[in-house]
Amino acid sequence: EVQLVESGGGLVQPGRSLRLSCAGSGFTFEDYAMHWVRQVPGKGLEWVSGINWNSGTTAYADSVKGRFTISRDNSKHSLYLQMNSLRADDTALYYCAKSPSVSVTNSYLDYWGQGTLVTVSS
């Protein structure tokens, strides 16, 4: 059974940093691209970032470009999101999601974790 478990969320002050993690199991982690998607409570879904199977290609939404960095450690079956210069509008539930493809482009998301909540507030 595919499982994605996010961690690292919490309350952080504006301008500070936070690192999210996602542990994958039940599938061959290194064979698939991975993504982060966020959702403001009560609102819609926003794609944040993606990374291909071997970290050779990364992609970011314009809203986080230059502030967030996605990475992965295939030996640890883990995905990360380093979030710097956090703003109040980054407050959201952050989901880790798996692609059925090795590529970060041109693919849907076939499994999602339960999310980790990030709250940016002073």
Added chain:
Amino acid sequence: DIQMTQSPSTLSSSVGDSVTITCRASRNITTSLAWYQQRPGKAPKLLIYKASRLESGVPSRFSGSGSGTEFSLTISSLHPDDCATYYCQHYTSYAWYTFGQGTKLEIK
């Protein structure tokens, strides 16, 4: 960027009825479209990919159609647990992913 517009925003129907949700893309995305179901308090779940292909394990009451810029998700014979918000998402290779704003389905 490609904008995805869903209609209606909310929908109310009865058990056993059929409903259709529409998703319109601002540019041609051929069939690079997925549909997700998000039940209250839960993570999104993939229903349909490539506009009309049913994900494994998803009941055949769910069906998708369309290509280019106009797409639809039809749920036939509504069940009480179909109460959820449904999102479309494009995944073309020339623009980063965007989701529709969601359609909240209420079961009377």
